[in-house]
Amino acid sequence: MADNLPPTMREEDRSGQDEQPNGRNAASGDRNPDTPFSRPDGPSSNLASRPGSSGVAWGNPPFHRQAFAAIDLGTNNCRLLIARPQGEHFIVIDAFSRVVRLGEGLAQSGELSETAMDRALGALTVCADKLRRRNVHLARSVATEACRRASNGADFIERVRRETGIALDIISAKEEARLAVLGCHLLLEQGDGPAMIFDIGGGSTEMVLVESVCGEIPRIHDWQSVPWGVVSLTETCGPEPDDDAGRTARYLRMRELVRDSLAPFTVRAWERIEAERERGRALRLLGTSGTVTTLASVHLDLPQYDRRAVDGLIVPAETMREIAVKLAGMAPHHRRGQACIGRERSDLVVAGCAILETILDIWPADRLGVADRGIREGILRSLMAAGGAAERSRAALRQARRERS
Numbered sequence: 001m002a003d004n005l006p007p008t009m010r011e012e013d014r015s016g017q018d019e020q021p022n023g024r025n026a027a028s029g030d031r032n033p034d035t036p037f038s039r040p041d042g043p044s045s046n047l048a049s050r051p052g053s054s055g056v057a058w059g060n061p062p063f064h065r066q067a068f069a070a071i072d073l074g075t076n077n078c079r080l081l082i083a084r085p086q087g088e089h090f091i092v093i094d095a096f097s098r099v100v101r102l103g104e105g106l107a108q109s110g111e112l113s114e115t116a117m118d119r120a121l122g123a124l125t126v127c128a129d130k131l132r133r134r135n136v137h138l139a140r141s142v143a144t145e146a147c148r149r150a151s152n153g154a155d156f157i158e159r160v161r162r163e164t165g166i167a168l169d170i171i172s173a174k175e176e177a178r179l180a181v182l183g184c185h186l187l188l189e190q191g192d193g194p195a196m197i198f199d200i201g202g203g204s205t206e207m208v209l210v211e212s213v214c215g216e217i218p219r220i221h222d223w224q225s226v227p228w229g230v231v232s233l234t235e236t237c238g239p240e241p242d243d244d245a246g247r248t249a250r251y252l253r254m255r256e257l258v259r260d261s262l263a264p265f266t267v268r269a270w271e272r273i274e275a276e277r278e279r280g281r282a283l284r285l286l287g288t289s290g291t292v293t294t295l296a297s298v299h300l301d302l303p304q305y306d307r308r309a310v311d312g313l314i315v316p317a318e319t320m321r322e323i324a325v326k327l328a329g330m331a332p333h334h335r336r337g338q339a340c341i342g343r344e345r346s347d348l349v350v351a352g353c354a355i356l357e358t359i360l361d362i363w364p365a366d367r368l369g370v371a372d373r374g375i376r377e378g379i380l381r382s383l384m385a386a387g388g389a390a391e392r393s394r395a396a397l398r399q400a401r402r403e404r405s
Helices: 114-133 145-149 153-164 173-187 230-236 244-261 263-279 290-300 317-329 332-336 342-346 349-362 375-404
Strands: 068-073 077-086 089-099 138-143 168-170 193-200 205-212 219-226 285-288 313-316 367-371
Touching (some): 077 114, 077 375, 089 114, 089 375, 114 153, 145 153, 153 168, 173 285, 173 375, 193 290, 230 244, 230 349, 244 317, 244 349, 290 367, 317 349, 317 367, 332 342
Parallel strands (some): 138 168
Antiparallel strands (some): 313 367
16 A cells, blocks of 8 residues: 655646646746846856845845745756745745756767757746746756766856856755755655665766654765766666567666666665664655656556655555566557656656666665655755745844834
């Protein structure tokens, strides 16, 4: 049986969140590209108080009515989330996601291709328009493994700034892991002690060993990032063979590459596993990625993807492993016909299955938590925490002034 954990955020308006194949989102393109949407902890050519900037204008709406935004440009997807604070959580007011395959061909060339950059720019133009129309108060936009690895990654970031006004920050793998944990840790099963949170991306996979105490944000004890995501691993291992034996050999090669890269982390993790077993405590495991949400959808036999059914789901780990093996062994045309996979994901999900199986070997938990949230939510929580602290400081200052007068 699969269990649902309670959600930690409400959804007010999710129009435009996920594009269907060949879907379109209009962008007006009337934002001044010379004024970037800036991040609160980095450089910007203009920190003036305007939608998307980190400046605070006189006459800003109350904190709970201000809109905050997060953009995550990954190796495979471009995602945007816009939300308003609500107590300790937030209400999503707009969202956008598009498969851009920015890292396509990167494993062979070492560069971002013109076609891939054009796709990403098209998606970011939509994001810029949404930031403007939603009158965003504070935004942070990040780029991950594809831009970290590409020799022309910095040039692409500057092109994005010129053409869309979005100032992307190429974050480190460590920061990527931290944001993913901050964004999804609320879905960890209850309990104290170590737990494993992982994020299978397009160009890399992050494994994060956390120490958690009920009611507190988990402390990162150890982490590892390897340059194997669904895009990079797929391209490195070449086209999928037509015959069963060839597909099996390719899948085993994927597993070997991931296992070897994670070997040092595996040794360290097993020290914690043995300690937990001596205490008689169950291992906890939480995954955030398109791979785990896709496999969870297959487990639920959904006719189409439904975030509300998947986010917070807990599935037996062996069930997820069985689904991974089954999908990896399918002929490509059979896999494309599976609900919630389709043509867009069919070639990449095999690599995701190989990575997931390897993770289940490293951290043999009985159950796997599934999170359809991560970096964007982590960014939003960081922005809102900083904004809330500033709001409380201003309120305290106003109160002190009133008391003195």
